[in-house]
Amino acid sequence: MRNLDITTLRSFVAVADAGGVTRAAGFLNLTQSAVSMQLKRLEDMLDLKLLDRSGRGVTLTPAGAQLLTYAKRMVDLNDEIYARLTDKSWEGQITLGVPHDIVYPVIPVVLQRMGRSHPRVKVRLLSSYTREIKAQFARGEADVILTTEDGVGEGGETLKTVPLRWIGAPGGQAYRGRPLQIAYNQNCGFRPGALAQLDAHGIPWEMVVATENDRAVEASVSADLAVTSSLEGHAPPQTEYIELGALPDQGEQRINLYGGKAKGPLVDTMMDYLRQGFAAIREPA
Numbered sequence: 001m002r003n004l005d006i007t008t009l010r011s012f013v014a015v016a017d018a019g020g021v022t023r024a025a026g027f028l029n030l031t032q033s034a035v036s037m038q039l040k041r042l043e044d045m046l047d048l049k050l051l052d053r054s055g056r057g058v059t060l061t062p063a064g065a066q067l068l069t070y071a072k073r074m075v076d077l078n079d080e081i082y083a084r085l086t087d088k089s090w091e092g093q094i095t096l097g098v099p100h101d102i103v104y105p106v107i108p109v110v111l112q113r114m115g116r117s118h119p120r121v122k123v124r125l126l127s128s129y130t131r132e133i134k135a136q137f138a139r140g141e142a143d144v145i146l147t148t149e150d151g152v153g154e155g156g157e158t159l160k161t162v163p164l165r166w167i168g169a170p171g172g173q174a175y176r177g178r179p180l181q182i183a184y185n186q187n188c189g190f191r192p193g194a195l196a197q198l199d200a201h202g203i204p205w206e207m208v209v210a211t212e213n214d215r216a217v218e219a220s221v222s223a224d225l226a227v228t229s230s231l232e233g234h235a236p237p238q239t240e241y242i243e244l245g246a247l248p249d250q251g252e253q254r255i256n257l258y259g260g261k262a263k264g265p266l267v268d269t270m271m272d273y274l275r276q277g278f279a280a281i282r283e284p285a
Helices: 006-018 021-028 032-046 062-086 106-117 130-138 191-200 214-222 265-279
Strands: 092-099 121-128 144-149 157-168 180-185 205-211 228-231 252-259
Touching (some): 006 021, 006 265, 021 265, 092 130, 092 265, 106 121, 106 265, 121 130, 157 265, 205 214
């Protein structure tokens, strides 16, 4: 009977999630050559080719894709066992604030990972708009927050810079109409910049939905009654991005990370998981 090594499996999972050895090595605090040697050792042990390195980046072979499911389960189980038996002092609560429009796809994965590695820690999730989340953080009501901003404030760290795009209904025509029918939540931080761009390009517009209910905005847009703004990679599934050039460019937004130091290792762990989660997001084709 031959035994698979958890450290080697952890490196394999990191490479698969990150899409490359170099990025995975950074997550693991190892050298690129060390990670490459671990992957080779795993392939030699199984006598299988797990990664295809022929193209840009790294992709999984069919055998690698099959192994990935088992490898994640083994690594997660290892971490859960270790946490339950040794990390008894890591108890308490940590509060995470996240703008509602970037909750998916990263935050569920981070929450699940935190729950497995720190089962005695309760994670409280706050979801609102950047302005309110930053105010909560300033009042000490949140330990770690994410924001979407043009720049980055003091103590912040930019995790990703993402284009801000117009979205509409799949195959919709609302973006062609004049005045342009638009829909925004009244608290949306993207709205002032979008309106300024429309005015600067001489495009007449009409606010057909101004609400505090995001679902109302999404319903109007998906029904092809209006268009709105969304970060690339974070648009609601019932919408699609409007082709570039059809409407004025809205520039880019930064996804920023801020963390307090009051809870020490817990905050550091949560911030590391968020860094890794956003780094692993694949760029849209």
